[in-house]
Amino acid sequence: KRIHILGISGSLRADSTNTVILKTLGSLLPSDFTFEIFEGLDEIPHFSPGLFDTEAVTRFKTAIQQADAVVICTPEYAFGVPGTLKNALDWTVGTGDLSDKPVSVISASPLNSGGNNALASLLLTLTALGTRKNEASALSIPNVKGKIADGVVTDAHTLGELRAQCANLLNLVKS
Numbered sequence: 430k431r432i433h434i435l436g437i438s439g440s441l442r443a444d445s446t447n448t449v450i451l452k453t454l455g456s457l458l459p460s461d462f463t464f465e466i467f468e469g470l471d472e473i474p475h476f477s478p479g480l481f482d483t484e485a486v487t488r489f490k491t492a493i494q495q496a497d498a499v500v501i502c503t504p505e506y507a508f509g510v511p512g513t514l515k516n517a518l519d520w521t522v523g524t525g526d527l528s529d530k531p532v533s534v535i536s537a538s539p540l541n542s543g544g545n546n547a548l549a550s551l552l553l554t555l556t557a558l559g560t561r562k563n564e565a566s567a568l569s570i571p572n573v574k575g576k577i578a579d580g581v582v583t584d585a586h587t588l589g590e591l592r593a594q595c596a597n598l599l600n601l602v603k604s
């Protein structure tokens with residue numbers, strides 16, 4: 430069976446730099462992988478305990494269940510994780526959907542800091558959700574604007590980092 434990776438972008442922008450990073454990572458995966466980017470994060474309603482899953486929530490949970498591993502690539506807003514992404518993740522609290530699931534996190538930013546605060550916050554959330562991860566499961570990409578062109582990553586160093594994320598994720602799937 431081919432290893433299936435689910436990509437989740439924390440940005441809703443059509444020309445999102447984080448979505449470009451995610452798509453490039455998908456294109457770097459070996460041919461024995463399948464890759465899908467989740468669409469419709471903004472259709473997921475505001476989480477509150479006791480609410481029933483809507484169609485969008487079920488679609489989100491099913492996409493996670495069907496994936497062998499997940500890659501989240503997200504901007505940092507106000508030193509944190511975009512509310513849309515955090516809200517979607519909150520729907521999986523207590524469901525076990527992300528429990529022991531290999532998850533990589535990437536944050537690209539136009540700033541020198543490269544989304545480090547969002548990464549730290551997201552890693553805490555993933556710890557709460559019990560995902561499978563290691564020290565190499567997080568990647569910060571600073572100054573992203575100079576590293577992409579025409580919808581793909583052009584910076585050789587970043588391409589190497591994305592390949593390393595793929596390799597680490599594969600190791601976590603197999604461990």
Ligand code: FNR
Binds near residue numbers: 446505538543
């Ligand atoms: C930002 N941005 C930003 N960047 C960062 O590194 N740390 C931050 O705290 C913030 N905060 C922030 C707040 C708001 C309201 C906006 C609009 C932007 C900049 C952000 O990284 C930049 O817009 C990215 O290009 C967003 O990612 P996408 O949409 O290109 O993937």
